Amino acid sequence: MTGYKRIKEGVFSLEIKRSQFIAYSYAVETEAEAADKLSGIRSRHYDARHVCFAYICGDNGVTVRFSDDGEPAGTAGRPILDVLKKNRLQNSLIAVVRYFGGILLGAGGLTRAYSDSAAGVVKSSGCVFMCPKDVYLIQTDYSTYKKIAPAVKKRGDVIAVEYANDVKATVACGENTPFGEYIRDVSAGKVAAKRLRTEYFVTEEA
Numbered sequence: 694m695t696g697y698k699r700i701k702e703g704v705f706s707l708e709i710k711r712s713q714f715i716a717y718s719y720a721v722e723t724e725a726e727a728a729d730k731l732s733g734i735r736s737r738h739y740d741a742r743h744v745c746f747a748y749i750c751g752d753n754g755v756t757v758r759f760s761d762d763g764e765p766a767g768t769a770g771r772p773i774l775d776v777l778k779k780n781r782l783q784n785s786l787i788a789v790v791r792y793f794g795g796i797l798l799g800a801g802g803l804t805r806a807y808s809d810s811a812a813g814v815v816k817s818s819g820c821v822f823m824c825p826k827d828v829y830l831i832q833t834d835y836s837t838y839k840k841i842a843p844a845v846k847k848r849g850d851v852i853a854v855e856y857a858n859d860v861k862a863t864v865a866c867g868e869n870t871p872f873g874e875y876i877r878d879v880s881a882g883k884v885a886a887k888r889l890r891t892e893y894f895v896t897e898e899a
Contacts, residue, residue: 711794
């Protein structure tokens with residue numbers, strides 16, 4: 694698995710010749726998530742003339758969708774998609790709501806308006822870099838966990854700790870890192886780290 698850049702949630706508005714353009718950005722991992730976000734936008738802006746969008750989601754950006762939603766073909770969805778691609782964004786949705794102001798913009802004007810709206814929400818919302826990490830479970834007694842906790846935090850990010858009859862700590866560390874061997878070493882063989890899954894985490898602002 695490789696890391697990728699993803700948009701942050703935000704909103705940006707632009708007025709051109711009395712037409713109001715409102716751009717929304719969301720992180721989405723599936724088409725179902727994208728559909729849910731679009732449904733919410735349409736409900737919020739039920740009186741808008743158009744809700745045009747583009748999104749890229751799925752592993753390695755395999756799913757790409759865009760819509761002009763009644764605007765002249767190629768003047769809305771494609772320019773929004775081009776902004777996503779230019780910024781190398783994955784698992785990202787941008788939707789632009791248009792309230793018609795009574796003045797026709799022409800094909801070129803529409804293309805610029807939707808492109809500028811999409812670029813505006815990318816700039817104002819910002820992006821993050823998502824990095825794959827392996828998630829492990831460490832389960833041991835209180836005394837042992839207290840001894841190894843500093844070493845665990847040094848090598849990984851502790852996501853959650855559950856205290857019951859014993860201690861269960863969920864830890865994320867760099868993908869393909871020999872974390873299991875590390876835990877065996879620092880615990881003198883008393884503790885085993887069980888790998889649960891690989892998951893994406895925000896690592897830095899992009």
